[in-house]
Amino acid sequence: MTIPLVELKNVTKRFDKRTVLDRVNLTIFEGDITTIIGKSGVGKSVLLKHIIGLLKPDEGEILFNGKRLKGMTRKERKSFKQQVSYMFQSNALFDSLTVFENIALPLREKTRLHEDAIRSKVLAQIDRMELTEVTYKYPSQISGGMQKRVALARSLVTEPKIILFDEPTAGLDPLRKNTVLSMIAHYQRKIRFTAILVSHDIPDVLFISNRVAIIDSGRIPFQGTPMELEQSENPVVQEFIKGQASLKDELTGLDTRRDIENMLIQEMGRVNRLQESFPVVMFTIDNLEQINEHIGHIAAQEIIQCLGTLIKDHFDTADTSARYSQNEILMVLPHTGLKEAKQVLDELATDLQKQEIFQAKTYPKACFSFSILAGLAEARPGTDLDSLMGQVLSHQKIIAHLKCTKNGETA
Amino acid sequence: MDQTTNSVFAPFNWLGRFSIAFIGELGAIGIFFIHAFCLIFSLPLQVNKTIQQVFFIGAKSILIILLVGIFTGMVLGLQGYYTLVKFGSEGVLGAAVALSLIRELGPVMTAIMIIARAGSSMAAEIGIMRISEQIDALDTMDINPIRFLVSPRIVASLISFPLLTAIFDVIGIIGGYLSGVVLLGINSGIYFYRIESSVVMQDVSGGFIKSLVFGIIVSTICCYQGYFTHMRPGGFGARGVSLATTSAVVLSCVLVLIVDYVLTSFLL
Numbered sequence: 001m002t003i004p005l006v007e008l009k010n011v012t013k014r015f016d017k018r019t020v021l022d023r024v025n026l027t028i029f030e031g032d033i034t035t036i037i038g039k040s041g042v043g044k045s046v047l048l049k050h051i052i053g054l055l056k057p058d059e060g061e062i063l064f065n066g067k068r069l070k071g072m073t074r075k076e077r078k079s080f081k082q083q084v085s086y087m088f089q090s091n092a093l094f095d096s097l098t099v100f101e102n103i104a105l106p107l108r109e110k111t112r113l114h115e116d117a118i119r120s121k122v123l124a125q126i127d128r129m130e131l132t133e134v135t136y137k138y139p140s141q142i143s144g145g146m147q148k149r150v151a152l153a154r155s156l157v158t159e160p161k162i163i164l165f166d167e168p169t170a171g172l173d174p175l176r177k178n179t180v181l182s183m184i185a186h187y188q189r190k191i192r193f194t195a196i197l198v199s200h201d202i203p204d205v206l207f208i209s210n211r212v213a214i215i216d217s218g219r220i221p222f223q224g225t226p227m228e229l230e231q232s233e234n235p236v237v238q239e240f241i242k243g244q245a246s247l248k249d250e251l252t253g254l255d256t257r258r259d260i261e262n263m264l265i266q267e268m269g270r271v272n273r274l275q276e277s278f279p280v281v282m283f284t285i286d287n288l289e290q291i292n293e294h295i296g297h298i299a300a301q302e303i304i305q306c307l308g309t310l311i312k313d314h315f316d317t318a319d320t321s322a323r324y325s326q327n328e329i330l331m332v333l334p335h336t337g338l339k340e341a342k343q344v345l346d347e348l349a350t351d352l353q354k355q356e357i358f359q360a361k362t363y364p365k366a367c368f369s370f371s372i373l374a375g376l377a378e379a380r381p382g383t384d385l386d387s388l389m390g391q392v393l394s395h396q397k398i399i400a401h402l403k404c405t406k407n408g409e410t411a
Numbered sequence: 412m413d414q415t416t417n418s419v420f421a422p423f424n425w426l427g428r429f430s431i432a433f434i435g436e437l438g439a440i441g442i443f444f445i446h447a448f449c450l451i452f453s454l455p456l457q458v459n460k461t462i463q464q465v466f467f468i469g470a471k472s473i474l475i476i477l478l479v480g481i482f483t484g485m486v487l488g489l490q491g492y493y494t495l496v497k498f499g500s501e502g503v504l505g506a507a508v509a510l511s512l513i514r515e516l517g518p519v520m521t522a523i524m525i526i527a528r529a530g531s532s533m534a535a536e537i538g539i540m541r542i543s544e545q546i547d548a549l550d551t552m553d554i555n556p557i558r559f560l561v562s563p564r565i566v567a568s569l570i571s572f573p574l575l576t577a578i579f580d581v582i583g584i585i586g587g588y589l590s591g592v593v594l595l596g597i598n599s600g601i602y603f604y605r606i607e608s609s610v611v612m613q614d615v616s617g618g619f620i621k622s623l624v625f626g627i628i629v630s631t632i633c634c635y636q637g638y639f640t641h642m643r644p645g646g647f648g649a650r651g652v653s654l655a656t657t658s659a660v661v662l663s664c665v666l667v668l669i670v671d672y673v674l675t676s677f678l679l
Contacts, residue, residue, distance in 0.1 A: 052551055078553060092545050158552075
């Protein structure tokens with residue numbers, strides 16, 4: 001078994017007489033996005049501050065690459081700190097420095113790079129985060145969402161191996177929230193850092209996480225993959241998910257994956273009993289990565305939002321649709337015939353193509369292609385869930401697309 | 412019996428607690444200063460930040476020092492004249508003004524003016540950085556916050572205090588000239604002759620040492636109060652910062668005056 005990158009062993013922390021962490025054990029593996037979820041005030045931030053060494057445990061120990069944080073020499077601690085960066089819940093931007101200076105600070109102070117190299121690095125980061133127009137503004141002059149992006153840029157600029165995110169989406173609207181999460185996932189794939197997130201945005205945050213840990217009354221009753229979380233029988237986990245997960249996906253206003261899976265299982269049972277069938281549709285936004293890359297994360301989230309709204313408008317209220325993953329929407333139509341479903345799908349395709357998001361003039365500066373796929377399959381008696389999903393995906397074809405044809409070229 | 416003993420000893424208890432807390436605080440401030448002072452010499456030197464602080468603490472204080480200096484000198488000339496004229500010795504006014512300025516009023520008044528102008532803003536700025544987690548952010552970036560925030564301010568104070576004191580002394584002597592010579596008609600040659608004959612190098616170097624010590628006291632206490640805003644009982648957030656600023660100003664004024672007495676008794 002691989003050595004975990006960070007390991008907390010029986011960590012206990014008390015503030016006065018209140019025990020915030022009670023013999024917490026947590027393992028974090030390299031290259032993963034680990035999300036720590038929990039109600040507010042249960043010690044999520046405290047846990048994170050222990051990992052970076054802002055707080056020291058009363059009992060227990062924290063290991064980094066199998067080495068105790070407490071027993072590190074000065075040099076080892078320095079090299080550890082250089083590999084870690086921390087994004088504060090309150091952003092903790094230096095309010096007397098401009099956006100540019102904020103992002104440049106860790107480079108200016110901790111590296112021996114030439115000012116020109118620093119400048120180009122920082123400007124590239126600013127460009128990626130879509131902050132170009134506020135480069136020389138002060139943090140108090142820009143919006144909350146922008147401040148979050150500045151904080152994200154500042155934690156990314158040193159290219160650390162581990163980034164700790166303390167509530168990166170707190171206080172943002174659903175669009176920005178998903179934007180920040182998608183940015184984290186995007187850069188995590190690109191730069192391959194290990195991310196530790198603290199959040200309570202279920203289910204959004206589960207789409208991007210490899211591992212999840214729940215923290216409740218000072219302990220960690222569960223840690224595992226998001227899939228294990230959803231299937232966990234542990235009553236604490238069950239209660240927690242029910243209590244914390246929002247009923248609707250905030251970005252699209254559709255149901256959550258959990259709801260639709262429950263419903264699908266129920267409907268399949270009905271199908272088997274009554275020997276009926278019903279259609280299932282899966283929409284996928286292709287090339288979401290390219291959209292992120294070329295026109296930005298916000299635009300990508302807007303496309304998902306637009307698709308969700310259109311789907312809601314076109315289908316019956318008795319049908320259920322849910323955000324299935326970051327770029328997939330699953331739809332179950334238990335009271336619709338296959339033919340009818342096809343017809344509605346065609347109408348939706350025509351409408352979708354007319355949307356602004358599919359007009360090249362919406363993106364005057366970028367040249368890229370993307371498409372939305374839809375696959376229709378029928379749940380018949382005897383089909384199981386996995387093969388149904390397989391069928392839906394294999395039947396997918398393009399229903400709307402945008403192709404860049406600037407200068408006669410196709411991107 | 413217990414209650415009576417308690418009420419009798421209560422003031423002593425309080426005094427004891429207060430003294431222990433006060434001595435403890437002084438010790439903490441001392442360690443804080445030594446830490447920050449040693450970090451001044453860690454490489455690479457923070458030349459730019461120090462220059463910025465010299466500009467803020469020093470250059471931007473010149474106007475207020477000029478204003479306070481000229482009026483202090485003028486009032487010294489006025490008061491000195493009316494006292495000296497009773498003994499018919501108004502000729503030594505120049506010496507009286509210059510000696511009291513160079514030995515005493517220059518360093519002390521300059522220190523108090525800088526506490527009011529720059530010391531309070533040091534405490535408030537660092538305090539706000541503390542409560543908005545900016546200092547923690549520096550720590551997570553492996554930037555030593557004491558080196559980054561406190562050391563340049565201490566160097567800048569060590570540079571600015573003596574220079575501002577010198578400006579204060581000169582402008583004060585000119586102020587004394589204005590009231591004594593221009594308004595009250597003392598001979599201008601005698602005014603300056605008396606200054607030249609009575610002021611010796613020891614007076615100037617005494618004032619210089621005082622201003623250096625005051626620079627250390629003011630910058631250390633003001634930075635310390637801001638830096639530990641979050642540890643302060645009875646106030647968090649904005650209130651904590653306001654309390655920190657107030658105690659930075661009060662404590663450094665009081666300490667400047669106490670240390671002034673001690674230093675004078677040693678320097679005499």
